[in-house]
Structures are given as structure tokens and as C-alpha cells.
Amino acid sequence: MKRIYISGPMTGLPGLNRKAFFQAAKELRALGFEVSNPAENDGPGELLSWEEYMRMDLIDMLKxxxxxxxxxxxxxxxxxxELHVAHRVGMNVVSVAELHRQELEALPA
Known part of the structure; x- marks a missing residue:
């Protein structure tokens, strides 16, 4: 099973765009993927800096x-x-929409 990391905008968006992250995670899990969702990562209980969150997120992404x-x-x-690191380490890169399309095309007619 593929393990997928969701990447997207958070900073400066209402609710840190968590709704979009959670919706994508729900849909991808329903398709059978194992999902790493950075919006589910609240850190060790205190507010962290952007750099600290990115370090945690990159560790998750690299798995x-x-x-x-x-x-x-x-x-x-x-x-x-995240995209730069993903390219450098040879990860597959797709859009969430593309994953949905690929899964729908794979279904028997």
C-alpha cells in the first residue's frame, strides 16, 4: 500500500486550511491509502514555530x-x-485530484 503525505497551504488561511487537509485525508484513506496528514500533527502540546512544525512534517513526509x-x-x-525535498529524494509527486482520477480510472467498467 502506498503511504501518501498531504502537502498544501496552511499559514495565513482560515483554520490553517485544516478542513481541506482533513477532507483529502478522509478521501484518500477511503481509497485504501495510508495517509500522513500534517494537519493532524499538533506537536507536543505547546505552540511551535513554523520551523519546528516543518521539521516534524518533513520527518513524517520522508516515511x-x-x-x-x-x-x-x-x-x-x-x-x-516539501516538494523540493520530495524531488531530491525521489518521491512520487501528484496532486490530490490526480490521485482521485487515477483511482477512478482503475475501477472496472
Whole structure:
């Protein structure tokens, strides 16, 4: 089973865009994927800096074989960093929408 890391914009968005992350995680899990969702990572109980969250998120991401990009990722410096690292370590890179499309195409007619 593929392990997928969800990447997308959070900083500056209402509710840190958690709704989009949780919806994508729910949909991908329903398709049978194991999902790493950074919106589920609240840290050790206190508010952390952006850099501390990114370090934790990158550790989680590197345990995956695929990174799935949410809409709007282009405006996120964190998503750009995650994408750069993903390319450097040879991870598969897809959009969340592309994963849905691929799974639907794989279903028997």
C-alpha cells in the first residue's frame, strides 16, 4: 500500500486550511491509502514555530513514498520546501485530484 503525505497551504488561511487537509485525508484513506496528514500533527502540546512544525512534517513526509499536493500549494513556502525535498529524494509527486482520477480510472467498467 502506498503511504501518501498531504502537502498544501496552511499559514495565513482560515483554520490553517485544516478542513481541506482533513477532507483529502478522509478521501484518500477511503481509497485504501495510508495517509500522513500534517494537519493532524499538533506537536507536543505547546505552540511551535513554523520551523519546528516543518521539521516534524518533513520527518513524517520522508516515511512516505508519495506526496500529494492540495490546491493552492504554489502559494505556500512550506509546500515548496516539501516538494523540493520530495524531488531530491525521489518521491512520487501528484496532486490530490490526480490521485482521485487515477483511482477512478482503475475501477472496472
Amino acid at each position: 512516505c513514498d508519495t506526496i500529494a499536493l492540495l490546491p493552492g500549494w504554489e502559494a505556500s513556502k512550506g509546500a515548496h520546501l
